[in-house]
Amino acid sequence: MNETHVTIRGNLVAEPDRISSAKGDFSTFRVAVNEFYRDQVGGGYVDGRSSFYKVVAFRAVGSNVQQSLKKGMPVLVHGILRMSQWQTSNGETRSAPEIEAINVGPDLRYGIATYQKVPGQNQRGGGSEQPSWRRDGNPTTDPWGNASAEAAPESAVADLTGDAAEEEPMPSSGPLVEQQAS
Structure with a gap:
């Protein structure tokens, strides 16, 4: 699926709805x-110019936005860019850019923030923590809920001692540019 991911940095112009x-x-x-x-x-x-973007945040992100962000706060938003279209009362078709938020947070260049984990939410944004499996095959708690409750087969256990452990990470293009494979 082709999606356009964007990251914007700006200020909230009103309280989140x-x-x-x-x-x-x-x-x-x-x-x-x-x-x-x-x-x-x-x-x-x-x-220079000012651009205004409507941001939509679903599920846990939307709930946390309501509790954390206020008008005027500097924020960073990463998400999927879409074009929203609607009909006006006189029949004209209008459109505007809209971002479906994946990640939202305060811009820490201008202040400090205190992080508070919401009970019952894992880092993937929903549900309770699910059991996962360590390399030795024993169950553990994975905060991301990556594995099912069934035992992982031997072939699914990654070997981190081989060539993959020696690979260097790709250099970053900068703090606001995300590298993505097509």
């Missing part, structure tokens, strides 16, 4: 992304 639907609750909020550039004459920074 909680919306209830037949499929469940979710949060929406708007982020203003302000461009700025260095003035070639004076050398100072000059404000």
Whole structure:
């Protein structure tokens, strides 16, 4: 599936809205992304255009957004870019960019945050922790819920002593650029 993943950094322009639907609750909020550039004459920074993005956050992310973020906070949002379309009352079709949030957090360049784990949520954003399996085949608790409750077959246990353990990680292009394989 081809999806366009984006990461934006900006400020919340209003309090997040909680919306209830037949499929469940979710949060929406708007982020203003302000461009700025260095003035070639004076050398100072000059404000450029502002872009506004609607962000939709489902499940645990949406719930945590409601409890954590307030108007004016600097945030980082990573998610899937989509185009939202609707009809106006006079029949015109309008569209705007919308981001389905995967990750949302405060921008720590401008302040500090205190992290508080929500009981009953694992790091994948839902449900209780499920049993997993260690290399020796014994069950353990995996906070990501990666394995099923059945015993892992011998072929599923990774050998970390071979060539894979010596591979170096790919260098990062920067803090806001995510490298993805197509």
